Amino acid sequence: MGSQEVSTVDWQGKHVTVAGLGVSGIPAARALHERGALVTVVNDGDDERARAQAAELEALGITVRLGDGATLPPSTELVVTAPGWQPDKPLFLAAAEAGVPVWGDVELAWRLRGTDGREPAPWLAVTGTNGKTTTVRMLASILQAAGLRTAAVGNIGVSLLDAVLGETEYDVLAVELSSYQLHWAPSLRAHSAAVLNLAPDHLDWHGSMAAYAADKGRVYEGNTVACVYNAADPATEDLVREADVEEGCRAIGFTLGAPGPSQLGVVDGILVDRAFVANRQKQAQELAEVTDVNPPAPHNIANALAAAALARAFGVEPAAVRDGLRAFRPDAHRIEHVADIGEVAYVDDSKATNTHATEASLAAYDSIVWIAGGLAKGATFDELVTGAAKRLRGVVLIGADRALIREALTRHAPEVPVVDLDRTDTGAMSEAVARAAELARPGDTVLLAPACASMDMFTNYNKRGEAFADAVRARADESA
Known part of the structure; x- marks a missing residue:
């Protein structure tokens, strides 16, 4: 299916099973029901x-079966699944045996583009282990600065179905895609796409690193203008080489160093473009200053370059890249500066729920008191600790799997003082901040970058970050 083709499916009377209630399942069920x-x-x-969600759908005439997601209903001709359902679930095995196709919510949205007679908006897609949401929001900000009607959608929380079927007519969409979503999106064909980085994550879902990478690489399939890769992460460039793209589609790299031809990079504190210029062998176009990126941490500059590459692939002028980056404000709990107390900075990066994200966070500061721990999700921490050891003033460990980090510190940074907090009550974060403050010296950064999931102690990473910020602000009030 080409990038501007639309679905020709006749939905009338077609038996469709939607797997999963929730943010993707309910809109999918409604959209399909409305089409017959x-x-x-x-x-x-x-x-x-x-049960409450089921009652709303049943009132429309949609059949809902609760407590049994394993059995394929009779006469099913298509399964549309929520992205988190694992491929080895009995429902999908039964569908495969019966020759029934399985789509995700992204595939359904792609197929329904333009079915209302409107010209479908092209998609600029972003995936990767870390940085997806920030990059997509930066991209949307740049596109808006260029005067384009756009939205940040997909895995970012705004339903793609709502975007393609809603009343707003978009010129282009900035689309965040997870590996789960890409797994179930066989016919997606983006205008241009980026894979920001690749590191082990969700391997319990995918089964192997190779399968995880292959699903990420699906984002490049059928690209028409640009496949954007990370020059510092060869695995992303490998995915470009393996992709089947439209004739004329280009490989565009981004780097924190000086860019070569067909790359975007950084020269003397300036973000520059040597890809979308008339003479890329000899010329570079200034896009923005590093100080226009908020915050100007290395991994965030990489996010900005990826966003700029996708925007430039869509024809956006350099001034809009600068203006969009200046206008962008990062989400909460993503390297968020909370306060300075006694010449010590307190930074909330609760969103750093895996080692790859935490590695980037730790690299942004010179001297750190690190608050870490939680649910490790099968991760190991030796490489992370080895890389960060010389930056660590001290470490405060919290959470269920903190012993794994403590053992890595003992092996690779034995001289770094470690506080091990054996408590999981609501006051644990306040004590963690207090103990971190005792370890910190003027010029240090107390950094919450847990490298772990939060659910052992908190509802989600947002709540964990809020607990950290509340503890820091209470301490600031006491010292005022």
Whole structure:
């Protein structure tokens, strides 16, 4: 399916099973029902919230089966799944055996583009282990600065179905895609796409690093203008080489160093473009200053370069790149400066839920008291600690799997003082901040970058970050 083709599926009377209630399942069920499909929703859970959601759908005439997401309903011709459902679930195995295709919410949105008669908006897609949300929001800010009607959508929280079927007519969409979503999106063909980086993550879902990388690489399939890769991460360039793209589609690299031809990079504190210029062998176009990037940490500059590359691939002028980056404000809990107390900076990067994200966070500061720990999700920490050891003033460990980090510190940074907090109550973060403050010296940064998931102690990483920020602000008030 080409990038501007639209679906020719006749939904009338088609038996479709939607797997999973929630942010993607409910819009999918509604959209299919409105087009005449005979929809059955299956869901593993059968709690109060699920029953309330089911009642709303059943009132429309949609069949809902709670507590049984394993069995394929009779007569199913298509399964549309929520992205988190694992490929080895019995429902999908039964579908494969019956020859029934499985789509994700992204695939459904792609197929429904333009079915209302409007010209479908091109997609600029972003994936990677870390930095997706920030890059997509930077990209949307740049596109808006160029005067284009756009939105940041996809895995970022705004439903792609809502974007392609809603009343707003977009010129272009900035689309964040997870490996889960890409796994179930076989016919997606973006205008241009970027893979920011690759590091082990979600391997329990994908089964192997090779399978995880292959699903990430799907974002390049059928690209028409540019495949954007990270020059510092050869695995991303390998995915470009393996992709089947439209004739004339270019490989465009981004680097924190001086760029070569067909790359974007940094020269003397300036973000420059040697890809989308008339003579890329000899010329470079200034786009913005490093200080226009908020915050100007190395990994965030890389995000800005990737966003700029996709925008330039879409024809955006240099001034809009600068203005869009200046206008961008990062989300909460992503390297968020909370306060300075006694010449010590306190920074909340609770979003750093894996070692790759934490490595980038630690690299942004010279002398750190690191607050870390939580649910390790099978991760190991030796490489992370080895790389950060010389930056560590001290470490405060929290959470269920903190012993794994402590053991890595013992092996690779035995001289660094470690405080091990054996408590998981609501006051644990306040004590962690207090103990970190005792270790810190003027000029240091107390950094919450846990390298772990939060659910052992907090509802999510947002709540963890809020607990950190509240503890820091209380301490600031006491010292005022």
